[in-house]
Amino acid sequence: MAEEKKKKSNIDIPPKSPWRRIMPMVIVFALVAVVLPEWVSHYWVNSISSVVCLTMTAATVALLYGQLGMVSLAQFALAGVGGWVCLRFLHGFDIPFEIGVLLGGLIAGVFGLLLGLPALRMRGLYLALLTLLVAAAFQVIVNVISFPDGGPGFTGKVETGARVLIGRPWLAQSDAAYFRYLMVWLILVMGFLEWQRASKSGRAWALIRKSEAAATAAGVSVVGYKARAFFMGGVAAGLAGGLLAGLNGQLEYSGFHVSQSILLFALVVVGGAYNWLGAVAAGLLIRALPALLNGHGVDGNLANVFFGFATLVSLIQGRKGIVGQLADFFKFVRMSRIVEGTIIWFAIAGLFGLVYMYLDKTSFGGAFFTALVALLFRVAIPGVAWLLLGFFGKPIQDRAEDVEAYLSLRLAQLMAKIGLIPDHRLIKRGLNWWFNGFFIAWVVWGVFEVEFAYGLALVWGAMSLKIISEKLLYPAVLPLRNAIDKKFPKPLAAYR
Amino acid sequence: MMENILPFLIVGISVGAVYALSGVGLVILHRASGVVNFAYGALGGLSAMLCWQIIDLDYPDWLGWITGIAAATLLSWGYGRFIAPTLSHQDRIVRAMATLGFALMIMGLGQWYWGDAPRRLVLPTDADGIDYNGQRLLSYTRLLALTIAAVATGFMLWLLAKTSLGLKFRALQSNRNLSAILGVRIKRIDSYAWLISGVFAGITGLFLGNIVRLNPTVLTFMVIPALAAALVGRLTSLMWTVLGGITIGVIESLANLTPAARFGSATAFVVAIMALIWQQRKGITLSRDNSHLE
Numbered sequence: 130m131a132e133e134k135k136k137k138s139n140i141d142i143p144p145k146s147p148w149r150r151i152m153p154m155v156i157v158f159a160l161v162a163v164v165l166p167e168w169v170s171h172y173w174v175n176s177i178s179s180v181v182c183l184t185m186t187a188a189t190v191a192l193l194y195g196q197l198g199m200v201s202l203a204q205f206a207l208a209g210v211g212g213w214v215c216l217r218f219l220h221g222f223d224i225p226f227e228i229g230v231l232l233g234g235l236i237a238g239v240f241g242l243l244l245g246l247p248a249l250r251m252r253g254l255y256l257a258l259l260t261l262l263v264a265a266a267f268q269v270i271v272n273v274i275s276f277p278d279g280g281p282g283f284t285g286k287v288e289t290g291a292r293v294l295i296g297r298p299w300l301a302q303s304d305a306a307y308f309r310y311l312m313v314w315l316i317l318v319m320g321f322l323e324w325q326r327a328s329k330s331g332r333a334w335a336l337i338r339k340s341e342a343a344a345t346a347a348g349v350s351v352v353g354y355k356a357r358a359f360f361m362g363g364v365a366a367g368l369a370g371g372l373l374a375g376l377n378g379q380l381e382y383s384g385f386h387v388s389q390s391i392l393l394f395a396l397v398v399v400g401g402a403y404n405w406l407g408a409v410a411a412g413l414l415i416r417a418l419p420a421l422l423n424g425h426g427v428d429g430n431l432a433n434v435f436f437g438f439a440t441l442v443s444l445i446q447g448r449k450g451i452v453g454q455l456a457d458f459f460k461f462v463r464m465s466r467i468v469e470g471t472i473i474w475f476a477i478a479g480l481f482g483l484v485y486m487y488l489d490k491t492s493f494g495g496a497f498f499t500a501l502v503a504l505l506f507r508v509a510i511p512g513v514a515w516l517l518l519g520f521f522g523k524p525i526q527d528r529a530e531d532v533e534a535y536l537s538l539r540l541a542q543l544m545a546k547i548g549l550i551p552d553h554r555l556i557k558r559g560l561n562w563w564f565n566g567f568f569i570a571w572v573v574w575g576v577f578e579v580e581f582a583y584g585l586a587l588v589w590g591a592m593s594l595k596i597i598s599e600k601l602l603y604p605a606v607l608p609l610r611n612a613i614d615k616k617f618p619k620p621l622a623a624y625r
Numbered sequence: 626m627m628e629n630i631l632p633f634l635i636v637g638i639s640v641g642a643v644y645a646l647s648g649v650g651l652v653i654l655h656r657a658s659g660v661v662n663f664a665y666g667a668l669g670g671l672s673a674m675l676c677w678q679i680i681d682l683d684y685p686d687w688l689g690w691i692t693g694i695a696a697a698t699l700l701s702w703g704y705g706r707f708i709a710p711t712l713s714h715q716d717r718i719v720r721a722m723a724t725l726g727f728a729l730m731i732m733g734l735g736q737w738y739w740g741d742a743p744r745r746l747v748l749p750t751d752a753d754g755i756d757y758n759g760q761r762l763l764s765y766t767r768l769l770a771l772t773i774a775a776v777a778t779g780f781m782l783w784l785l786a787k788t789s790l791g792l793k794f795r796a797l798q799s800n801r802n803l804s805a806i807l808g809v810r811i812k813r814i815d816s817y818a819w820l821i822s823g824v825f826a827g828i829t830g831l832f833l834g835n836i837v838r839l840n841p842t843v844l845t846f847m848v849i850p851a852l853a854a855a856l857v858g859r860l861t862s863l864m865w866t867v868l869g870g871i872t873i874g875v876i877e878s879l880a881n882l883t884p885a886a887r888f889g890s891a892t893a894f895v896v897a898i899m900a901l902i903w904q905q906r907k908g909i910t911l912s913r914d915n916s917h918l919e
Binding site: 198200247250251253254255257258259261262263265266269270273387388391392394395398428430431432433434435436437438439440441444445 | 661708711712715716717718719721722723725726727728729730731732733734736737740842846849852853856887888890891893894895897898901902905
């Protein structure tokens, strides 16, 4: 009994070596880098490239907020500094692209350090306010002097004549190649940040966050580690700015409005500041949702309403964000189910990929990816809906639960009466399927331009197939499942 | 020389008065409930846009003003009464960031409904004003703003010092838990603070919509100059906040005379950053009397 308790409390212990923590991220990013440009249209490759830069910036916000509990609303302004410096150097001197990006990152890091200096004394709210003011001031400055576009002098602004764009690196001239090039940077930068989180610095940051007095007493240099976090955050944000400049060859002032910095923070909170996927979710949301809404003829500004709502919910409900909740969920699933689920998911997704490719509706990858997302959402959406419902308070959550239970019971009774096999999950599943199907089909319609009906058929088909295969394969899978369970009897979190 | 400066000085004071007024609304709320309300500008923006909409539909002007202010007040009170309490056990920073979410929601709705089209909020006091050397020095709108700022600040000072509600505000500022033990009804007093702050937001929204630009996004981010003014007063002192607001307004206006005129709109931020750093010089994060809010 005592031993069991001890084991339970071990579940949140970080993995043994930093590499084991970074590995899943590197593998996922590498896969995405290889596969994604083959699947999506030209327009979306560029969009997703800017998502990569935003993700990198979001990772710095998450680093400061998640590890140290410090709110920096100026990270996007730092990206602007990095971009500005990078552009100026590339226009002014004949240097390779990478050197320009690195210089931008370095100087943005110095600015980040300067920003962090008051943070050594200021805590919490005052730091957030200070960084907000800095971001606002940066917006004014960049509005006046604007980004360099090939002219002479300090500002590098062309007075008359055409604007000059900077070239991309020789390795990555095409859009797809540039996307892959960005992914390499992303892996390096986020890998480094994650590695820092998982090693000595991460432990020091965690201690500082808990109590500065305790950290000092334990011999941790509070000043040094705080400064290090700000410097690293600044460098990473600056690199992102430079890479963003390389994407279009220039930067627009309007992209660095203070609202962007605020949105970035809000979405890191929504996505989850404690997990690398949270930064990815933030980058995706900030860019993709407005574009998607606009693509469907809905005003993209409505995305802000959703972002605001989601931020409120995330702060009220707990502070791990969407990704954190999902990760928690997977932590407590047994290994055997994860293996089984992964195999079935990929088999179904592959099947649909082949079918849709044969029907000439999408590429193989498009259908494959959509089916995977559908299956993932099937698991995730009830949790997210639950989270959103919690906004209205625990009583409402309980009430909803009661109503659902009552209706399910009645429905099951009714089914039994007319001779069907009673299923108490019918309402939940129905709602989930309905929402999931329409939502993903709608997204796919916008992104891949697949007809709505085919998208719907894909999502619903994938989900039905999952349930059917579960039922059909159950006797065959059982011995396999037992064998795995025997070897790994505990949930995933115990094996990290 | 003086003749050149004087008009700018007076305009600066009148714009500064609006900053001061909005700063006062923020400080009142922060003193009572410990929340820095980032949605303040968004509430003001909503007030201004609603007012414009109603006047545009040919209803009488006064109905527009009242609706605008009432909407801002109602939303602010609703947030304070129903949403803020769910966060009361959290850090101060989390409570502040939650209002950011609220701000995004209001701003998004405003952008969606009204968009970016150029508009003007005309107040009847715009038409006339005080002239100087044959030039319009101060329109009555600005004079009105100045008067309201002075009166409202005076009123709040009186309220805090002399009334029982003010006493409860001060009790909350000093120590929330002890106040609760002594029978101060925290949620109710908090919601009064949100209500008062909402009125301030509504009124300043109307003035800012008239002075700056009538646009939901722009007005939402006018919370930053207001915060700057409030920061000069350390988010606690009304008098310093007023002084900070007016200083910012004056410097911003006088910057038009210098070569750096184009950077003028950064004044508020620079002043506040300097004030923040000056206040931190001894390493004290907060004034003693609200250290419990950390």
